[in-house]
Amino acid sequence: MKKLIALVLAAVMVFALAGAVMAEEIPADYTQVKVFDGTYGFGDAEITAATNDDQSAFYITFECFDEDQILEGTIDDGIVTVDYDLTGFVAGDAQLIWDDAVASEEPWTPIGGEAPAEEAVAEDAAPAEDVVIDYAFDRSWPEEELKVAMAVYDTTDEQFLAMREYNDYLEQNFNIKFMYSESIASAEDEIAFVDSAAAAGCKAYFGYYNIAETETVKEAQAHGMFYAGGVGGVGYDQRPELADYDNYVGSYTLKSDLEVEGDHNGDYLGGYALGYAMAQKGYQHIAYCEGGASFGVQMFVDRKDGFIDGLTAAGYDNFSDADLVSGWPGTDEFAAQQTAVIAGDYDAVVSSFNVAMWFQPVMESGKQIGLAAIGEANETYKDFFDMGVVQTVVYDCEETVFGVYLPMAINAAMGYDDMTKQDGHPLVIPVTRWTITEAEQMDAIYEYHAAGNFFVSAEDFAKTLKGLNPAATSDTYEEVFNLTLDEALAKIQ
Numbered sequence: 246m247k248k249l250i251a252l253v254l255a256a257v258m259v260f261a262l263a264g265a266v267m268a269e270e271i272p273a274d275y276t277q278v279k280v281f282d283g284t285y286g287f288g289d290a291e292i293t294a295a296t297n298d299d300q301s302a303f304y305i306t307f308e309c310f311d312e313d314q315i316l317e318g319t320i321d322d323g324i325v326t327v328d329y330d331l332t333g334f335v336a337g338d339a340q341l342i343w344d345d346a347v348a349s350e351e352p353w354t355p356i357g358g359e360a361p362a363e364e365a366v367a368e369d370a371a372p373a374e375d376v377v378i379d380y381a382f383d384r385s386w387p388e389e390e391l392k393v394a395m396a397v398y399d400t401t402d403e404q405f406l407a408m409r410e411y412n413d414y415l416e417q418n419f420n421i422k423f424m425y426s427e428s429i430a431s432a433e434d435e436i437a438f439v440d441s442a443a444a445a446g447c448k449a450y451f452g453y454y455n456i457a458e459t460e461t462v463k464e465a466q467a468h469g470m471f472y473a474g475g476v477g478g479v480g481y482d483q484r485p486e487l488a489d490y491d492n493y494v495g496s497y498t499l500k501s502d503l504e505v506e507g508d509h510n511g512d513y514l515g516g517y518a519l520g521y522a523m524a525q526k527g528y529q530h531i532a533y534c535e536g537g538a539s540f541g542v543q544m545f546v547d548r549k550d551g552f553i554d555g556l557t558a559a560g561y562d563n564f565s566d567a568d569l570v571s572g573w574p575g576t577d578e579f580a581a582q583q584t585a586v587i588a589g590d591y592d593a594v595v596s597s598f599n600v601a602m603w604f605q606p607v608m609e610s611g612k613q614i615g616l617a618a619i620g621e622a623n624e625t626y627k628d629f630f631d632m633g634v635v636q637t638v639v640y641d642c643e644e645t646v647f648g649v650y651l652p653m654a655i656n657a658a659m660g661y662d663d664m665t666k667q668d669g670h671p672l673v674i675p676v677t678r679w680t681i682t683e684a685e686q687m688d689a690i691y692e693y694h695a696a697g698n699f700f701v702s703a704e705d706f707a708k709t710l711k712g713l714n715p716a717a718t719s720d721t722y723e724e725v726f727n728l729t730l731d732e733a734l735a736k737i738q
Contacts, residue, residue, distance in 0.1 A: 394442030443468030449654035495672025516548035520555025
């Protein structure tokens with residue numbers, strides 16, 4: 246609360262200090278301003294720096310040598326070119342002043358607004374749901390097209406295709422353009438894509454897939470691109486050294502829509518939800534496809550641990566190592582285990598990955614075997630849910646989970662530094678994965694998407710963009726994107 250009040254008071258101070266300059270001196274092309282103190286070759290000075298939406302130009306004023314100073318020019322990939330120096334004495338300090346402006350913790354403040362009255366400063370900011378955005382959603386913002394790079398593991402994957410539909414929707418409403426990689430098969434492929442994206446003019450980088458780990462972040466930083474996404478599958482909360490990279494904006498952290506004791510990562514929570522939900526449904530003998538857990542792959546180890554704990558929490562005490570299905574589909578080992586499960590007395594199969602490879606064997610067996618998986622809200626799962634074959638899906642809704650990376654990267658590329666940090670460190674935004682246990686829930690989500698709707702609409706998305714919503718803070722990301730299943734279904738109704 247103290248931090249929020251301090252931020253609001255800082256905004257008031259910026260308006261108060263820069264008011265005369267904003268009203269009388271700064272040309273109309275500039276849209277945001279900040280005031281900060283610095284020390285340069287000419288001594289100490291209070292700097293008023295103004296820039297445009299995409300930070301491609303600057304207008305800087307201050308006083309030194311008992312004279313007013315004005316610097317104006319352009320910015321290309323962080324490098325300034327001075328086109329005008331009022332006195333002819335301070336152009337050599339322009340680069341350092343601009344670098345300080347970018348690094349300053351003082352927020353960029355929109356030009357042209359009224360200074361907020363002291364009595365208007367509330368203890369709590371207005372909830373995002375109450376904010377009305379004055380924007381026509383006609384691709385007029387930002388003024389210059391902003392290009393966003395997105396790294397992809399498999400360009401035929403259904404989750405990626407669903408994410409691309411959301412990106413296409415955003416392109417229709419905002420002046421942004423996405424550039425996608427081909428399917429990335431190696432770290433070398435990923436670094437090559439970073440270089441290609443930079444050459445194409447991308448300023449924001451969405452790490453939807455990351456195999457080169459911090460090398461990707463370094464390469465993006467070398468090109469002046471801001472990186473939002475996981476690094477090796479995790480963010481700052483599990484990898485604090487990511488704070489060492491100036492261009493690393495942050496990531497999400499997955500939460501469960503179930504109450505789980507303790508602090509756990511998203512993979513554990515996904516497994517927990519599967520185990521708990523299926524035990525709650527009353528299944529008596531459950532087989533579990535552990536994927537890479539038997540090879541020590543941490544993601545699958547965590548899902549397996551969560552699954553077993555979820556079973557236990559729901560009162561299921563019939564699980565043993567004999568109920569594990571190891572390895573991957575397409576191998577003789579997996580096929581033999583699958584045949585044994587179908588022939589046995591199992592009444593449920595839970596998969597730590599896709600469960601589609603069980604559809605045909607279960608249907609052909611004629612048995613009532615319930616299936617559960619970490620999966621999608623697509624037509625296939627909808628149909629098998631309606632038939633009673635699929636009983637539970639833990640679903641990462643594309644726009645509410647992965648979508649949060651987009652405004653994080655966009656705000657960073659637009660120069661809104663206050664939207665890129667929490668308490669001085671990279672962002673870690675909680676988002677919730679949904680546990681779908683009823684056919685009606687799956688039908689509602691699928692049909693909502695099929696009709697061209699998204700749970701984070703363009704209007705919602707705009708609330709997280711500082712250039713359209715000056716009241717936005719880094720907390721706004723969670724307000725908009727962290728939807729529970731019940732909250733999402735309420736939007737449909």
